[in-house]
């Protein structure tokens with residue numbers, strides 16, 4: 001596929017407001033697509049449509065912004081490794097304290113072999129080694145820990161988002177206020193325009209669904225079912241009188257996580273039941289009901305935790321297989337999806353944006369082959385297996 005730029009760029013310059021690409025949603029994913037499109041093809045007319053420039057409810061503003069290489073699927077490992085390189089290129093610091101997964105020795109050993117074969121720097125630690133390294137940790141019932149020695153940790157997510165947006169705009173992408181409500185399509189299913197809530201239309205050669213937790217509604221407007229659901233996650237900001245030396249991002253086998261954040265800790269867990277579209281107010285009861293006892297069991301010093309504040313954001317959960325959907329649906333060949341990152345979209349945004357840009361510009365992936373994350377697997381009922389999902 002060749003870029004539609006010559007024709008639409010001519011029309012744009014003639015004042016007809018036809019973009020080569022309209023991207024719906026200017027969160028980190030939409031900003032990354034815009035950044036890569038304009039970096040790889042500076043003459044392209046790219047419009048980034050956003051209904052709320054405050055990003056108050058956007059996942060990109062409410063994320064825990066951590067990056068790991070401890071996935072079980074090589075593709076996810078490579079997506080995150082690309083993200084790590086990109087953060088370094090942008091000059092965004094990563095606090096490389098690692099993730100620490102606690103769990104079953106046989107399972108961690110099997111996954112570790114895949115991780116090491118794909119360049120991830122992950123060490124397996126016995127309970128005795130864990131106790132020596134993290135004396136504040138209760139290793140009762142723990143068979144093994146997997147610790148990222150480099151290339152894993154956390155970063156300033158809003159800084160990545162802001163930098164992608166700033167650079168995309170400096171490279172010529174236009175940020176437009178407005179809400180997409182639907183699409184104009186021809187008999188072959190091709191998108192000719194994005195239709196806005198105010199009744200206007202943005203004619204385009206390609207459209208991108210980068211609507212984050214709201215991606216399912218936008219896909220439905222094109223008649224395409226997308227199993228991406230907005231699932232609220234509460235993040236607690238906690239203080240603890242005792243410091244925990246060298247504390248990594250810890251994933252407990254019971255399903256909660258915590259990590260340091262400045263002089264505080266942040267923590268969260270998967271809520272039960274896990275319902276769609278709950279209002280974005282933190283569920284404060286979750287701390288007492290589902291977190292505190294488990295945290296204090298794993299780290300006895302956490303018995304004196306204090307909740308300082310909490311916030312809530314939506315995971316854009318792909319209920320099919322908890323992995324991103326990157327590519328087009330066969331029924332709409334110029335509507336591109338970059339959705340359903342299921343809790344790892346911040347770290348995968350650089351690679352996902354580049355992948356979509358390559359598909360639009362060259363009709364194929366050129367840097368990382370992301371074909372396994374395409375729509376076809378949903379149509380074929382073939383989930384991409386990723387056993388390390390942080391719900």
Ligand SMILES: Cc1cc2nc3c(=O)[nH]c(=O)nc-3n(C[C@H](O)[C@H](O)[C@H](O)COP(=O)(O)OP(=O)(O)OC[C@H]3O[C@@H](n4cnc5c(N)ncnc54)[C@H](O)[C@@H]3O)c2cc1C
Nearest residue numbers: 025027028029059060063064066180212313344345346347
């Ligand atoms: C609590 C929490 C913790 C997380 N922790 C991590 C982590 O540690 N590491 C990690 O990698 N990821 C993490 N994530 C996931 C990550 O934050 C998301 O995957 C990522 O931010 C998704 O970006 P996005 O651009 O797709 O969505 P968003 O940031 O939500 O952006 C979508 C944008 O689309 C706009 N929009 C929607 N519909 C329309 C429309 N019809 N018209 C116009 N605009 C529209 C919205 O206003 C919004 O601004 C976490 C998420 C949460 C909620």
